Amino acid sequence: MDYKKKPLPPVVGKAGFGLLGIGLVLMILAFAVNTQRAFFDYLWMYMFLVSIGVGSLALVALEYLVGATWSTPFRRISEFLASIIPVLAILVIPLFFGMHDLFHWTHPETLQNDPLLQSKASYLNVNFFIVRVAIIFVIWLAFYFLFIRNSQKQDVTKDPALTRQSIKLSAIFAILFIVTISVTAIDWMMSLEYHWYSTMFGVYYFAGTLYVSFAVAAFFAVKLNENGYLSERLSNNHYYSFGAFMFAFNIFWAYIAFSQYMLIWYADIPEETFWIIMRMKGSWAYFSIGLVFVHFIIPFLILLPRSSKVRPGLLTKMAVWFVLAHFYDLYWLIMPTYFKDGFVFGWSELGFMMFAIGLIITVFRIRAAKTNLVPVGDPKLESGLNFHLN
Amino acid sequence: MVSIMIKKLINFVKEYDSKDDREPRSKKLFGLAALYNTPNEIITAAADVAGKGYEKFDVYTPYPMHGMDDAMGMKSSKVGYVSFALGLTGMCLALLMIWWMSSVNYQNIIGGKPFFSLPPAIPITFEGTVLLTGIATVFGMLILFNQLPKINSPLNDTDFMKRVSSDKFGVVIKADDEKFSDSEVRKLFLSGGAFEIQEIYYRETNLGIKTPIFDGKFISIIFATAILTAIITYITLNIVLYDVVPFDWMWKQAKINSQSKSDFFPNKAGMREPVNGTVARGFLPYEYKGMPDSSVKLLSNPLAVSRKVLERGQERFNIYCSPCHGYFGEGDGRMKDQFPKPPSLHNQKVLNWSDGNIYHVITNGQNVMPSYAEQVSVDDRWAIIHYIRTLQRSKNASDEDLTKAK
Numbered sequence: 001m002d003y004k005k006k007p008l009p010p011v012v013g014k015a016g017f018g019l020l021g022i023g024l025v026l027m028i029l030a031f032a033v034n035t036q037r038a039f040f041d042y043l044w045m046y047m048f049l050v051s052i053g054v055g056s057l058a059l060v061a062l063e064y065l066v067g068a069t070w071s072t073p074f075r076r077i078s079e080f081l082a083s084i085i086p087v088l089a090i091l092v093i094p095l096f097f098g099m100h101d102l103f104h105w106t107h108p109e110t111l112q113n114d115p116l117l118q119s120k121a122s123y124l125n126v127n128f129f130i131v132r133v134a135i136i137f138v139i140w141l142a143f144y145f146l147f148i149r150n151s152q153k154q155d156v157t158k159d160p161a162l163t164r165q166s167i168k169l170s171a172i173f174a175i176l177f178i179v180t181i182s183v184t185a186i187d188w189m190m191s192l193e194y195h196w197y198s199t200m201f202g203v204y205y206f207a208g209t210l211y212v213s214f215a216v217a218a219f220f221a222v223k224l225n226e227n228g229y230l231s232e233r234l235s236n237n238h239y240y241s242f243g244a245f246m247f248a249f250n251i252f253w254a255y256i257a258f259s260q261y262m263l264i265w266y267a268d269i270p271e272e273t274f275w276i277i278m279r280m281k282g283s284w285a286y287f288s289i290g291l292v293f294v295h296f297i298i299p300f301l302i303l304l305p306r307s308s309k310v311r312p313g314l315l316t317k318m319a320v321w322f323v324l325a326h327f328y329d330l331y332w333l334i335m336p337t338y339f340k341d342g343f344v345f346g347w348s349e350l351g352f353m354m355f356a357i358g359l360i361i362t363v364f365r366i367r368a369a370k371t372n373l374v375p376v377g378d379p380k381l382e383s384g385l386n387f388h389l390n
Numbered sequence: 391m392v393s394i395m396i397k398k399l400i401n402f403v404k405e406y407d408s409k410d411d412r413e414p415r416s417k418k419l420f421g422l423a424a425l426y427n428t429p430n431e432i433i434t435a436a437a438d439v440a441g442k443g444y445e446k447f448d449v450y451t452p453y454p455m456h457g458m459d460d461a462m463g464m465k466s467s468k469v470g471y472v473s474f475a476l477g478l479t480g481m482c483l484a485l486l487m488i489w490w491m492s493s494v495n496y497q498n499i500i501g502g503k504p505f506f507s508l509p510p511a512i513p514i515t516f517e518g519t520v521l522l523t524g525i526a527t528v529f530g531m532l533i534l535f536n537q538l539p540k541i542n543s544p545l546n547d548t549d550f551m552k553r554v555s556s557d558k559f560g561v562v563i564k565a566d567d568e569k570f571s572d573s574e575v576r577k578l579f580l581s582g583g584a585f586e587i588q589e590i591y592y593r594e595t596n597l598g599i600k601t602p603i604f605d606g607k608f609i610s611i612i613f614a615t616a617i618l619t620a621i622i623t624y625i626t627l628n629i630v631l632y633d634v635v636p637f638d639w640m641w642k643q644a645k646i647n648s649q650s651k652s653d654f655f656p657n658k659a660g661m662r663e664p665v666n667g668t669v670a671r672g673f674l675p676y677e678y679k680g681m682p683d684s685s686v687k688l689l690s691n692p693l694a695v696s697r698k699v700l701e702r703g704q705e706r707f708n709i710y711c712s713p714c715h716g717y718f719g720e721g722d723g724r725m726k727d728q729f730p731k732p733p734s735l736h737n738q739k740v741l742n743w744s745d746g747n748i749y750h751v752i753t754n755g756q757n758v759m760p761s762y763a764e765q766v767s768v769d770d771r772w773a774i775i776h777y778i779r780t781l782q783r784s785k786n787a788s789d790e791d792l793t794k795a796k
Contacts, residue, residue: 262509268501306470388456 003374006229013365019358026351038348039098040338045352046091047188047330048212051205052360053084054140054184055213058177060147061170064163070241072384073234074221075375079151080367081216085144087363089137099126105194116195124191132187136180143173151375158377181206189330192337196275200260207253208329214249215322218242220364222312222319229373236310237389243309246322250303253329254296279332283342291332295325310389327353415591420544421447421564422575424584425553429455432559435582436461439561442578446567450554469530476526477519484518485511497724544592562590672767676753683756689746693772703777706770710762719781730758735778736785748775 030038056078063071071078099106105124111117117124146169150162182202190201198204221242225234264272279288299321308314335343375381426432429451436449440463449462492498493505503510545551545562554560561584563575579587646652652660664670678686693699708717716722719735733739740748752771755761766774783791 258512262512265509266501304474306466388460 002233003231003372003376005372008229008365008368012361016358016361016365019354020362021358023351023353023355023358026347027355030348030351033348035098036101037338039095039101040335041349041352042098043095043102043188044327044330044334044349045356046088046095047205047334048327048356049084049088049091049359050184051209051212051326051330052081052216053088054082054177054181055209056081056217057085057140057144057147058173058181058210059213059217060151061143061173061177064166064170065174067167067380069380069383070238070387072378072380073231073238073374074217074242075151075378076371076373077217077220077224077364078213079148080364080371081213081220081360082144082148083363083367084360085140087359089141092133092137096130099129103191103194105191120194124194129187132183136184139176139180143169143176147173151378152371154377155372155375156377158379160379163379178202178206181209189333192334193275193278195271198260198264198272198275200256200263204253204256204260205333207249207256208326211246211249211253212322212326214242214245215319215326216360218246219316219319219323222316224373226312231374231385233385236312238387239312239315240306240310240389243303243315243318246318247300247303247309250296250299250322254300257296278336278340281341284336287332287343291328294328299325323357416594418592419565420590420592421562421570422572422579423545423548423550423560423562423588423590424579424582425550425586425588426559426561426582426584429559431583432561433457433461435561435579435584437463438578438582439563442569444563444567444569446564446570448562450551450560450562452555452557452559467534469527469534472530472534473523473527477523480522481515481519483522484515487518488514544590548588548590550588550590672769674768676763678750679754681754683743683747683750686746686750689744689749691745691749691772691775693769693776695776699773699776700780702770703773703775703780706766707774707777710766711774714759718785719778732759736782740778741782745772745775745779748778 027038027042030041059071059078060075060082062068063075095102104110105117105120106126111121122128147166150166150169153159154162182205185202185205189205190196190198218239221230222239224230225238261276264276278284299318302308302314303318308318331343331349424435426435432449432451433455436458439447440461449458451458488511489506497505499505550560550562561579563570576587646654646660648661650660651658655662669675678689711719712723713725714721714723714729714732715735721732721734723732749771751759752766752774753761753763762771
């Protein structure tokens with residue numbers, strides 16, 4: 001393997017830091033101006049970062065689990081992105097102080113007057129909520145450190161036993177990932193409207209996490225390789241699977257989103273339909289229809305031809321698109337509870353978005369400074385580099 | 391018997407297999423074929439052949455090989471366009487079908503939904519799209535690559551084909567390639583490490599019949615296969631698996647069904663009889679049952695007209711009567727062409743009728759119109775009659791009615 005580590009250009013660090021800084025200032029202002037709105041924005045940003053952090057860890061595990069080789073040369077990118085998880089463990093703390101603003105079910109008087117909530121209270125109560133979040137973070141952090149440790153150790157020792165160990169870990173993580181990501185979605189987003197329930201909500205969010213994680217990984221992979229940071233042996237054809245998976249998870253998301261919608265539409269039960277009706281009021285109607293096009297139809301048509309899955313310029317653009325589409329999707333899931341009459345997008349939302357993107361870039365840069373961008377000791381690396389499309 | 395048949399079959403296949411060429415070859419050269427030992431050799435050989443500018447050549451390997459498309463200099467396939475076009479067609483056709491069935495041809499209100507709405511149409515649309523895309527891809531491939539109507543390649547039954555479909559790798563350059571020259575091609579093959587070069591000649595039949603797909607033998611085999619499959623499917627599903635019930639659709643339930651026997655009651659009948667001399671509420675026997683309508687004039691409508699009664703009447707009418715009589719009683723309901731067309735409720739006969747006559751028709755039925763006594767309660771029947779009267783009046787509204795409505 002001809003890999004030579006090069007430091008990332010300083011502009012990456014500056015961009016990340018700049019976005020992070022401006023975002024932070026705007027966030028603080030937002031809290032000062034309108035605390036409740038800021039908490040909703042914060043939750044929105046937090047869920048986005050969970051998607052990328054935990055989703056990327058899932059991609060790492062997925063590679064081990066299925067024995068994929070095409071992604072081995074790019075695995076470090078997902079590992080770096082998974083480093084958002086430790087940051088999330090800190091970022092989650094402010095949310096606990098916003099629970100009163102965010103969740104109506106935490107209000108004692110609501111609980112007293114609402115028999116429906118009373119019957120859910122054994123699950124939906126603040127103490128158990130915090131315990132769940134804590135357990136989930138223990139799981140995420142534990143697997144994050146184990147995967148990263150194994151992978152990094154292998155750079156030096158080149159010991160295939162580490163890969164075998166990671167395969168076992170990933171089999172366990174695959175199950176825990178599905179459970180934790182579903183519980184996260186239900187706790188943080190579904191419970192915003194605690195009367196509402198959808199048994200597909202967990203898988204809806206899961207589809208979104210992998211949708212955006214593949215896109216962000218593709219963005220960094222293509223950008224790094226086009227600028228010569230990975231390996232000369234990686235060509236456009238190696239990007240194909242990124243394009244294919246972005247395409248696949250786009251369809252998967254649409255499938256889940258539509259199934260959830262259609263079942264609610266068909267059954268026509270007030271407990272379920274009110275959630276959709278909230279998203280049909282005022283300008284939300286345009287927002288909801290926009291979601292179908294922005295998230296699914298347009299990227300579907302663009303990524304459909306095989307050739308667009310290997311064009312580096314197009315792929316990075318589509319990756320950015322996917323990131324914005326995921327923001328859009330989460331906004332649609334979270335914000336109607338706050339903006340009841342129509343959607344609003346102002347500097348405060350923009351600030352939280354900038355913070356999230358700045359954080360991703362910064363975390364990536366910090367991790368990339370010390371660690372090889374390619375897992376040089378991985379036994380599957382060679383066949384990953386030898387990947388042929390046809 | 392069966393074992394003899396199987397033995398015969400095996401012998402037939404063996405014999406068939408051992409014959410190298412069952413049909414005589416002509417003098418016309420199809421092409422030159424070269425065999426190689428290793429995958430690396432074949433990749434370089436393919437690249438060499440393509441690099442020398444040959445166009446009519448093909449490579450044969452026992453398993454799919456990555457990197458071969460590039461080596462052969464193949465352009466990306468056109469099948470995708472065929473799939474896309476037919477996929478779109480499938481999408482439109484499926485949508486059109488659902489729309490036409492549910493809102494034109496057979497209007498039926500299901501679950502209070504509009505006749506046509508997008509959500510339930512999407513799964514079918516999706517399936518229509520996928521179905522036509524799949525078919526298009528397979529047939530596109532068969533026609534574009536396998537040149538479908540032609541099914542009999544001169545390479546069939548050659549020693550070359552046998553080798554490349556087990557453990558060797560081969561290239562064939564066709565004689566009709568513009569650059570084809572025997573000596574050049576041989577030189578090229580040998581320089582790439584070919585261990586054997588074979589000449590492949592056309593079969594007589596290749597030259598004679600242009601499209602052997604229409605060959606009688608081929609068609610009869612296809613038909614025989616289809617019939618055999620149909621018979622086997624029929625026997626499996628209707629005879630062998632007949633008694634196997636994977637899911638009983640709730641036929642079997644713990645409750646006692648009507649008209650069935652039960653040991654619980656002394657008279658062993660599952661159904662209970664009403665107490666002697668009693669009548670269930672709302673089920674007073676109809677005294678004019680089966681009588682001609684001339685005898686029922688005296689019945690009059692016991693309900694007072696009110697907005698509530700009319701709305702109830704409208705709702706019941708739309709549910710029970712509009713399928714045949716139409717929403718306005720003009721006889722143009724959604725069942726048209728599927729049930730005899732009823733007369734308009736605005737005809738002179740019904741206009742002159744007393745409410746009791748209409749009540750009689752609903753309760754008793756009239757000719758092909760069945761009785762609705764089971765479905766519509768007595769009060770609802772009278773409410774419907776009020777509504778019919780309203781419809782009739784709306785068709786013949788006087789000026790006075792209009793000013794009053796203001």
